[in-house]
Amino acid sequence: MSQAAVRPRAGLFWLLRPKIRTKLNRARTDEGRLFKGFLLGFVGLFFWALIFGVIFRMLLYFRGTQGIGDLLAAKLLGLAFLTFLMILVLSNVITALSTFFLSEDLEFVVAAPVEAETVYAARLIETIVDSSWMVALLAIPLLLAYGAVYAASPLYYLLALATVVPFLIIPAVLGSAGTLLLVNVFPARRTRDLLALIGLFAAAGVVTLFRFLRPERLMSPEEFSSLVDFVAVLRTPTSAWLPSEWAADALMSFLSGRFEWFPFVFLWSTALMTLVVGGWLHRRYFDAGFTRAQEGAERKEGRARSRILDRVFARSEPASRVMLGKEIRVFFRDTTQWSQLVLLGVLVAVYVYNITVLPLYTGEQVSFLLINAVSFLNLGLAGFVVAAIAARFVFPAMSIEGRMMWLMRSSPVDVRKLFWTKYKVGTVPLLLVAVPLIVGTNIVLEATPFILILTSITMVGITFALTSLALGFGALYPNYDTENVAEIPTSFGGLLFMMAAVSYLAGVVILEAWPVYLYLNGRFQGGEAVVSVVPLLMGVSGAAILTALATWLPLRAGIRRVQSLDF
C-alpha cells in the first residue's frame, strides 16, 4: 500500500474549521464590534424580555382558568412548535441548496479525499446553524416562560435543550433530503428559483392561515358555542404525527409532573433514523446532484429587446434611462427578488384584515376622538408596514450593485445619479402601496375627511423619508458579497434601519397626534371660535421638518459613503 493511502482523512471538525475561523476572523477584524455587540445584545434582550413577558402573562392567565389551564398552555406550545417546524422545513430546504450545492468552497471539498458521510455531517451542521439560529433564539424566552410559570426544576431546562436538538435536526435532514432530490431533477440554479417561489407561497400561506385562524380566540372561550366545543378543540392534537407535537408533549408532560418518555424517545429515534437515511441518500445521490448543479449553462429562450421600457423612459437622458430599465428588468427576472412581492401582498392583506376586525364597533358607539386616535396609530403602523417593505426591497439596493460597482465607478455616471435612480425605483412602488393602504384603512375606520387628508399627505412624506432611510442605511452598512438578496435585510445594518425607521415614525406620530387631538377636541367642545390652529401648524411643520431631514441626511450620508469606498 502506498503511503498516501494510509494518511488520516480530514474529519468533521476539519471541514467546519474554515467556516468557524472565517466568522471569528470577521468578528475580530470588525472595528465596530463593540458597538454592534452592545446594540445587538440590547435589542436581543429587549425582544427576549418582550416575548418572555407576553408568554408569561398568557400562561399565568391560562393557569388561572380552572380545569382547562394546562390544556391551553399545551395547545399554545404545540402551536408554537408547529410554526417553528414549518419555518424550519422551508428555511432548511433553501439553505441546503446553498450549503450542499452552490457554495463556492464545494469545489475543494468535493475534490478532497473525504468520506461522503463526513461531508454530509459537516454540511448538515452548517445548514442547521444557518437556517435555525433565529428559531432557536425565539424558543429560548418561550421555554423559559413555561419553566418560570410552572416553577420547573433545573432538569426541565436540560430536557428542553435535549428536546430542541432533535427538533432542529429532523427538519434539517428532511429539508436537505428534499433539496437533494429536487437538484437531481432540476438544475440547481433553476431549483433555487423554484424553491424561492415554493418557499414564499408556502410562507405566505402559513402567515395568512395563522392570521385568519385568529389564535387570539383561544384567549376568549366565550366565542365558542359551548365549553364542550372549546375543550374538544383544545384536546385535539395539532397532529400526532409531527415532531412538533412530540416535543410539546414531552415538555408539557414533564411540567405537569407526569413525564411521558414515549414522545421524547420517539423524537430522538426519529432524528437518528432521519440522519441515517439522510446520510444514505447523500452517499447515493449527492455526486449526481452536484454534477447537475454545475450545469448552469442552460440556454434561456430568446428575448427580444424590451421596447416598452425604453418608451416609458423616453424622456430621460440615456444614463438614467438605461439605469431605470436595468433596475426593472433585473428585478422582474430574478425570482428571489420579485417573489417577495407575494409576502408583501400577504403583509398588506393581513394588516387590512386586522384593521377590519378591530373591536371598535362592537356594542355602543365609540367617540370620534378614539377613532381619530386609532387613525394616528394606524398611520404609525402602516408606516411600519412600509418600512418593512422598504427593508426588503430598498435596503439591499446598493448591496446588490457590489460586484458591478467596477462598472458604475469606471463609467462617467456620478454615484449620485445611481442613488437617485435607486431612490425613484424604490419610492414609486412604495407610494403605490402606502397611499391606498392609508386611505383604505382610514375609510374602514370611518375617519373624518380632515384626518384622512392629513394622514394621507403625511404618509406620502413618510414614504419619501423611509425610502431614503432604507437606501442610506443600505449604503452605510452594505453586504457586497452575498449571493442571496433575502439575506441582506437581516444584517446589522437592517436592524439599525428598522430602529431608525421606528424612531422616525414615532416622532412624526407624536408631533402630529397631540396637536390634532387638541384641535379636534376644541372644535368638538367649543366650536370654531375657540379653536387655535397654532399648535396644529407647529406639529405639522415639525413633522414636515423631521421628514425633510430623514429624507435628506441618509441620502447624503449614503452617497458620501459610496463615493469614499474602495471596491
Added chain:
Amino acid sequence: MRTDTMDEQTDGAGPDATTTETPPAGGAVTDTPPTGSAPAEDPVLAPPVVDEGDTTPMLQLEDVKKSYGGFHAVKGLSLSVKRGEIFGFLGPNGAGKTTTIRMVAGVLRPSSGRVVVGGDDLLASPEKAKSRVGYIPDRPYLYDKLSGGEFLRFVAGLWGREGDAVEQRADRLLELFHLTPWKDELIESYSHGMRQKILISSALIHQPELIVVDEPMVGLDPRSARLLKDLFRTFAGHGGTVFLSTHTLEVAEALCDRIAIINQGQIIAFGTMEELRAQSESGGADLEDIFLKVTGGEAMSDIVESLREAIER
C-alpha cells in the same frame, strides 16, 4: 480625417446617422470585414477622432500612491502614455498592478497623486476623464439577469451613447466575438470565456480613447486571444491607446510598444524592449529573462532545481 460617428449619435442623432468610416492617413476604405476577424479598418475598433496636432499624453500618472491601512500597495508611480501606444504593465503577484489599473479606470481613488486622462484629472473632472476610458476588469462580474445585447446597450447608455450607432456597434462587436446567436440569452447562461468577450465588447461599445485592461487573455480560447491581440493593434493603429496589465509575457512582448515592470508598488524597469534589455544588461534576452532578472525571480531556477532534487530523493 475620420468622421466621428458615435459623437454624432451622442448629440441626439436619429435613424439618419450612419456608421461611415474614413480611414486614417494611409489607410483604405474596406467593405464589411469577415466575421471573427479584426481587420485593420474595422470602424468599430476606432476611437473618436482627435486633433492630430494634439500632443497631450493620453494617460499621465503623477506620484500616485495607494495605501490600505498601513500597507502601501502603490508607492508613488509616475508615468506617461502617448496616444496610439500600447503600454504593458507587468509585475509579480501582489506587485500593485491591479490596484494601479483600477485607479486608472477610476474605480479606486489614489491615496495621493494625480491620474490624468487625456488632459482631464480623474479626481477633479471624473466625468470628463472617465468618458474617454473603456475598462476591462480581470473578473467578469456582470448582470446575470440581462442578456448580452441588453448589457451592451446598458453600458453604452452609461456613457451617454444611444441610437442606431450603438445598435450597429453592438451587432458588429457581437459578430466579431461570435456572440450573435447568444445576444438575447441571459448572461447567467454564458461560459466564462463568453462573459469575458461581452466584457471586452462593453469596453468598446462607447468608443473609448483609452482601453484599460487587466489580464486580457484570462478565459479566452486561442482564437479569441488572437482576435483580441489583433483588436488592440487595430485600435492603437487608429490612434487609440491601450494600458494593459498581464502575466502573459509573450503577449506583452508581441503587443506592447513600451513596458513598465512593477514590484512592491514601484516601477523597477521601464521602456521599450530594447531599453529594458539595456537596463537589465540582458543582451539579447527575451522579456521573460528580463522580468525574472529585475524582479528577483532568478531565484526561481534554484527553487526548481531543489524541487527536482527532492523528487528524485
